[in-house]
Amino acid sequence: MTTKTLIVCFLLSVFSASALASDWIIDKEASHVSFFAKQTGNKFTGSFSRFTIEVSFDPSHPESGSITAKIDMTSLDAGDKQRNIALPGKEWFDSEIFPTANFVSSSMSKTSDGTYVARGALTLHGVTKPISLPFTFVESEGKARVTAMISLNRGDFGVGSGAWATGKWVSLEVGVEISIVAERAGESQ
Numbered sequence: 001m002t003t004k005t006l007i008v009c010f011l012l013s014v015f016s017a018s019a020l021a022s023d024w025i026i027d028k029e030a031s032h033v034s035f036f037a038k039q040t041g042n043k044f045t046g047s048f049s050r051f052t053i054e055v056s057f058d059p060s061h062p063e064s065g066s067i068t069a070k071i072d073m074t075s076l077d078a079g080d081k082q083r084n085i086a087l088p089g090k091e092w093f094d095s096e097i098f099p100t101a102n103f104v105s106s107s108m109s110k111t112s113d114g115t116y117v118a119r120g121a122l123t124l125h126g127v128t129k130p131i132s133l134p135f136t137f138v139e140s141e142g143k144a145r146v147t148a149m150i151s152l153n154r155g156d157f158g159v160g161s162g163a164w165a166t167g168k169w170v171s172l173e174v175g176v177e178i179s180i181v182a183e184r185a186g187e188s189q
Contacts, residue, residue, distance in 0.1 A: 024185065031180045034047040036175045047076075050075035055067050067133075068105070071101040074099055092164065105120035106119055116135050117133065129157065144182045149175065
């Protein structure tokens with residue numbers, strides 16, 4: 001095989017893989033990013049009102065897809081005035097220094113039970129860790145509903161310092177739920 005033939009084969013494989021993925025436009029009003037944890041044994045829920053998510057995904061060829069998400073940590077609402085004041089502070093998210101959390105997928109695949117998983121890197125509080133983000137994908141009439149849930153250990157990302165570094169007062173385990181409603185690009189025009 002000549003070098004020219006190899007280059008042509010490579011370019012065809014790259015372009016055909018990217019052509020398989022579908023770009024989606026997120027309906028921000030119908031979508032949400034929320035979290036839940038326990039404080040002194042009682043569950044509380046919070047959310048982030050500002051986020052951007054870019055999705056390229058074809059359920060028949062998940063390996064060609066990608067997800068990039070950015071969450072504005074300053075848009076936190078933890079459902080309580082004291083938590084809303086404390087969590088953006090230096091002992092917790094330190095949102096002034098670390099205003100965003102980012103997830104960038106490196107691979108996507110379908111699981112044996114018909115769900116999907118996006119593997120990639122999550123950067124939170126200035127710390128980057130690999131994560132696997134399982135999600136469901138249901139499409140009907142050009143709209144998709146995607147739900148992802150993951151449990152994170154906030155200590156792995158250095159969130160919560162001083163008296164808050166242990167799980168004594170606030171659980172180390174934090175659940176994160178991402179619920180997205182999206183439409184195929186070009187469908188609404």
